[in-house]
Amino acid sequence: MFVYVLRRIVYTVPIALGVSIVCFALIHLAPGDPLSAVIPEGASPEAIAQIRAAYGFDQPLPVQYVKWLGHVLTGDFGTSIMTRRPVLSEVAPAIVNTLTLATAAILFGFVLGCLLGVAAGYLAGKPADRVVTAVSITGVSIPHYWLGMVLIVIFAVNLNLLPATGMGEGGSGSFGLGWDSLQYLVLPALTLSVIPAGIIARSVRGTIAEVRKQEFMQTLYAKGLPARRVFLHVVKNALPAVLAVMGLQLAQLLGGSILVETVFSWPGTGFLLNNAIFTRDLPMLQGTILVLAMFFVLINLLVDILQTAVDPRIKRA
Structure with a gap:
């Protein structure tokens, strides 16, 4: 019984990793810009670039995923765009x-x-x-x-x-x-x-x-x-x-x-x-x-x- 439980827990690790990849990918595949709610109208390209850099959206998706997963493993799920509070x-x-x-x-x-x-x-x-x-x-x-x-x-x-x-x-x-x-x-x-x-x-x-x-x-x-x-x-x-x-x-x-x-x-x-x-x-x-x-x-x-x-x-x- 102990061996079975241990094996099932080990099997859960790659499943959890796959789930995290799917969650990250599906959100980014959705149409539209998620930062549109915080980018003011008429903002200059420089200001938009600064906002995207502040949220880490200026980097490639694999880099964003690795950084996001690293923060998640430490209990940091990021900051809400709307409320500015920790998620x-x-x-x-x-x-x-x-x-x-x-x-x-x-x-x-x-x-x-x-x-x-x-x-x-x-x-x-x-x-x-x-x-x-x-x-x-x-x-x-x-x-x-x-x-x-x-x-x-x-x-x-x-x-x-x-x-x-x-x-x-x-x-x-x-x-x-x-x-x-x-x-x-x-x-x-x-x-x-x-x-x-x-x-x-x-x-x-x-x-x-x-x-x-x-x-x-x-x-x-x-x-x-x-x-x-x-x-x-x-x-x-x-x-x-x-x-x-x-x-x-x-x-x-x-x-x-x-x-x-x-x-x-x-x-x-x-x-x-x-x-x-x-x-x-x-x-x-x-x-x-x-x-x-x-x-x-x-x-x-x-x-x-x-x-x-x-x-x-x-x-x-």
């Missing part, structure tokens, strides 16, 4: 806020998806199975932003039960575990949880149905094990696949919540990315995308390790 000082609280939202969404989606999936797996081919399938497909098909606006209209505007936007009256710094703070989390987390719940439900349903068809299940029943013990065996055999889906969905939520965070004005990385895109803040885009990509890589590493710990029969090269 890391803005990305750090934003990633915490996104993790809070994504964790709440994936927990709700995991619980709901597992309940629906187990019920459908044990009732495969019956009307309940078809109902769960229809609900799952509907959940996966609903656009995040549309559902968020519908929930705002229903619960915030019409019923006045929950706040529509923001993260609390005192901002993200005052967010806690009390209802005064958690009520701001309900609608965005519910919005984000719908798609993971549908995907997890379908995955659990298929895994449960497949496990129940295997020969060892007949052996368990032949030995006279009670239904509760048999259920535990089913869950144990289905858990690795469920962990993989849950990990991928959590990673997806970290980078795919830009529209939901914008709709609910949730101060996370999605909201930060949206502002950086419209203002063409290149350092902010690079730093935020790189942090999200690294979280995706680390979550996949953690899922691989957890799968092997749960089921040692899993052998990977």
Whole structure:
């Protein structure tokens, strides 16, 4: 087990390096000049050259990448073009806020998806199975932003039960575990949880149905094990696949919540990315995308390790 974990960590290094190259290249391949927002109108060529030199944009791309990567490895993600503040000082609280939202969404989606999936797996081919399938497909098909606006209209505007936007009256710094703070989390987390719940439900349903068809299940029943013990065996055999889906969905939520965070004005990385895109803040885009990509890589590493710990029969090269 230790050798496997060490090997997976070593494999992560070139993956992380490749991710950094892609993040850097994609930003620079985008059309337009990222410094257009800070170059004053009518600036002389000499002034423009000085601004480009100040941000290091006067050098070849390979040189820019090496210098950028060297700064990133020391924790320096550059300075925002718009706010003139260090990128890391803005990305750090934003990633915490996104993790809070994504964790709440994936927990709700995991619980709901597992309940629906187990019920459908044990009732495969019956009307309940078809109902769960229809609900799952509907959940996966609903656009995040549309559902968020519908929930705002229903619960915030019409019923006045929950706040529509923001993260609390005192901002993200005052967010806690009390209802005064958690009520701001309900609608965005519910919005984000719908798609993971549908995907997890379908995955659990298929895994449960497949496990129940295997020969060892007949052996368990032949030995006279009670239904509760048999259920535990089913869950144990289905858990690795469920962990993989849950990990991928959590990673997806970290980078795919830009529209939901914008709709609910949730101060996370999605909201930060949206502002950086419209203002063409290149350092902010690079730093935020790189942090999200690294979280995706680390979550996949953690899922691989957890799968092997749960089921040692899993052998990977």
